[in-house]
Amino acid sequence: MEYGYQMIGQAHVYVTLPGKPAEGEPPKVKDGKGKEWDVSVPGAFHFEYRKDDSSKHGGFKLQKTEIMSESLPIAMMLVKRGVIQLG
Numbered sequence: 001m002e003y004g005y006q007m008i009g010q011a012h013v014y015v016t017l018p019g020k021p022a023e024g025e026p027p028k029v030k031d032g033k034g035k036e037w038d039v040s041v042p043g044a045f046h047f048e049y050r051k052d053d054s055s056k057h058g059g060f061k062l063q064k065t066e067i068m069s070e071s072l073p074i075a076m077m078l079v080k081r082g083v084i085q086l087g
Contacts, residue, residue: 004049004060013043013069019081039077043069 014029014037021038028036048064055061078084 004051004063007045007047007049009045011043011045012040014040015074017074017077017081017083019078019083022077022080022082025077025080039073041070041073043067 012031014031014035017038026039028038029040030036031040045068046064046066047062049060050063051059052061053059075084079086
């Protein structure tokens, strides 16, 4: 990247869903601080920073942000809870 830097990484995306838990739903999961969530899915992030001497933060500004996660498990839980409908 000729104008700056990229930062990429992996993450756990924790989600609390609306609605009542459906029968057979997996147990809640805990994050690193012990907080309980309905589900955790894999995720990733990608940031791009542009060199800019007018920046207050060492000469770089955030140029682009992308955050991705696997949404199918979340969508299926919402369908089973009756929060959303397919079709």
